[in-house]
Amino acid sequence: MTTSDKIEFKIIGQVRSRFKEQKGTPIQGKMAPEETAELIIAPEYAEGLKDLEGFSHIYVFFKFDRADHNKLLVKPYLDTEDRGVFSTRSPLRPNPLGMTIVRLERIEENRLYVSGVDILDGSPIIDIKPYIPDFDQHNPEKIGWYAKNQKRSGKVLADDRFDKNSE
DSSP: OOTTOOOOOOOOEEEEESOOSSTTSBSSGGGOTTOEEEEEEOGGGGGGGTTGGGOSEEEEEEEOTTOOOOOSEEOOTTOOSOEEGGGSOOSOOSSOEEEEEEEEEEEETTEEEEESOOOOTTOEEEEEEEOOHHHHOOOOSOOGGGGGGTTOOSOOBOOSTTSGGGO
């Protein structure tokens, strides 16, 4: 393996949400259960949605398509210290891959209506997977730097800290 190896993904759909820019977007969808979006899946992938309606929550993997640079040290939301990007959920990653868990409200043909959204409008969808508690739910003993910040409650919105011009 070399760091110049390339991996290609197919875009399977696109997000339609009210969020046009990072600033003002919830930092995690779980903190904003009232926020809704539509996931429009390309017709050639619609057959792959069969049986998904039986799940209340799904993972959505998407590209941080507006992250135009990356950094190995970032100040994450809810913190004031530089942290290694791999210990954060920053969009400024070497591979700008986003992941979120959303509530699946309903499916109509190739359109998924979801809530608890923290994804920008127009973001390309790379994959969808069901959330299965038996496989996905863990009780971690450690949560790193976030432990001192976890007492926050309510919706937390993104600021412009990851914009190239705000550094």
